[in-house]
Amino acid sequence: MSKDKKRILIIGQGLAGTVLALELLEKGQEVTVVSDPEIKGSSWAAGGIINPITGRKMVKTWNADELFPVLKEFYKFWEKKLECEFYHEKSIYRPFLELSDLNDWLAKYDNPEYLNYVEKVEKKPVLENKLVNPHGGLLLKNSGYLDIPVFLNNSHRYIKERGEVIKSEFNYQDIFHSKNHITWNGKEYDGVVFCRGAKEADSEIFGWLPFRPNKGELLNVKLNLDIEFGITRGKFLMPVKHGFFKLGATYDNHFDHEEKTSEAREKIIEDLKNFLKADPEVSDHFVGIRPATKDRKPIIGKHPKINNVFIFNGLGAKGVSLSPWCAKELSDQIIKNKPIDKRVNIDRFFSLLR
Ligand SMILES: Cc1cc2nc3c(=O)[nH]c(=O)nc-3n(C[C@H](O)[C@H](O)[C@H](O)COP(=O)(O)OP(=O)(O)OC[C@H]3O[C@@H](n4cnc5c(N)ncnc54)[C@H](O)[C@@H]3O)c2cc1C
Structure with missing residues (x-):
């Protein structure tokens, strides 16, 4: 595999895992997504609302000027590519x-x-x-709103055609670490990204993060x-x-x-x-x-102590608006080691890990 083509394992196939998988595929990376259909994520319950002015005080939603152009471009691009309508x-x-x-x-x-x-x-x-x-x-x-089931179902079909989708429960104990790789299910990956939504709150490797x-x-x-x-x-x-x-x-x-x-x-x-x-x-x-967090912001980036392990979480009540921008930040880090915006970077919580 050429150096600029990484093989990435994604755990979870809600909005976070799906948007990241599409972004990585579009950037020429190899993707395997593992998801347990028995664990119905929050994405399947969501209304999909995209609202720039929120709250009782009617204020601009956090980072709207960066998020909104990215989300519009992202969903419109994928509507064309997947040949279906979900961004309304x-x-x-x-x-x-x-x-x-x-x-x-x-x-x-x-x-x-x-x-x-x-x-x-x-x-x-x-x-x-x-x-x-x-x-x-x-x-x-x-x-407006995103028709989330239509977006997810069509994206999953596409990811299956271009990458690999495994329907199974993922257990962290099944991963083996070496310096530059992780191995899971007999295959080597350059990195694994945990996109498990609220289930991550009980995680043995990310449970120290301030999930709410x-x-x-x-x-x-x-x-x-x-x-x-x-x-x-x-x-x-x-x-x-x-x-x-x-x-x-x-x-x-x-x-x-x-x-x-x-x-x-x-x-x-x-x-x-x-x-x-x-x-x-x-x-x-x-x-x-x-999957909400103490400071109501996403948490993305690299685990501070375990090589090649990443997280994409904390989308809270605004996953539709936040996920395309966050996926760009995270994919650029995974592929080019580009620093992640400090407002969403996991490193703001490193002091919590003992
Ligand atoms: C009632 C409700 C209404 C909402 N309305 C909106 C709205 O209008 N607009 C908006 O933007 N957001 C809304 N949200 C929030 C939105 O649902 C979240 O921001 C977003 O869906 C989170 O996506 P996620 O991928 O991080 O998590 P999830 O969707 O929870 O996905 C987690 C994935 O991880 C998988 N998984 C977990 N553990 C394992 C394991 N061990 N092995 C394998 N797979 C595993 C699950 O199967 C699932 O696929 C709403 C949420 C709710 C509950």
Whole structure:
């Protein structure tokens, strides 16, 4: 194998493992992905929402100016290459909670900081017979959703054709280390990248990192509502096809089991009433554990003590927006040994490893 062609083993096939595998293949590397279909990752429960202005205070999401151009280019590129649609640009409407929000946004919406993300400030209520928005709201652009199952399924087909996909549980004890390689399943690799999502919190090699797993639940619902934009106000509602919506999600840091609950389902429906005057019919209910971290930033890079072992984790509640940019950072490190952006580099936590 030529020096610039590395053979990389990726553990996990959620958003992190999949986006990284595509990025490495595109950069001419060899990839084997190992994933256990019995372990349903958080990616399969996610709403896929891409939202540049988030939180009660409506602030620009972390690093949006770097993340958003990269994610758009990435998903559009792969839509073409995989010949299917999964990246759906849609405006998102955010009803103002108070009159002061309207005044704040009238003052700042044409600020260059927000030009790329704000389509319009609605000064008057829109669709008043359906939406609760007495003070108007903010219409966002460069937003939308990723149809994650379509993206993952088609990517997995492609990765299988160009690389190798092994459906199996991975056990760390099965790896053998030498100075420049690791060996797994009788084959040598230049590196292994752990993309195991929230499961990494119990890991014997990365368990010292400050993970804060967060349980989330989401519903698929049917509604008598004809809108082309998503809505977010505490919960999000995203139209995916005529009359069908994704509605979510809950956030729970103190969960004691990983199953879905009727309480979460009722809470989501209750919160919908804060902004919508319509009754949803639930058609599906999902649950997952978000791989969140103490400082709410991704954790990527090389293990401080074990050669050729990497991690790609901490995508938290924003895996769709974060993963393409993080995969570029990590793949450049793996291939060219380029330093990773310090805000997401695992080395910010090295002092925690004794
Ligand atoms: C209800 C809910 C709603 C969400 N909504 C959004 C949203 O709207 N927008 C957004 O951007 N993000 C959202 N998220 C967050 C998003 O799901 C995560 O950021 C992202 O999916 C994490 O991807 P990951 O690949 O790191 O982990 P995961 O998707 O959890 O993948 C981990 C993978 O590792 C594999 N694995 C683990 N252990 C082993 C092992 N021992 N052997 C083999 N394989 C193993 C699993 O099988 C899986 O394939 C939501 C999450 C939840 C729960």
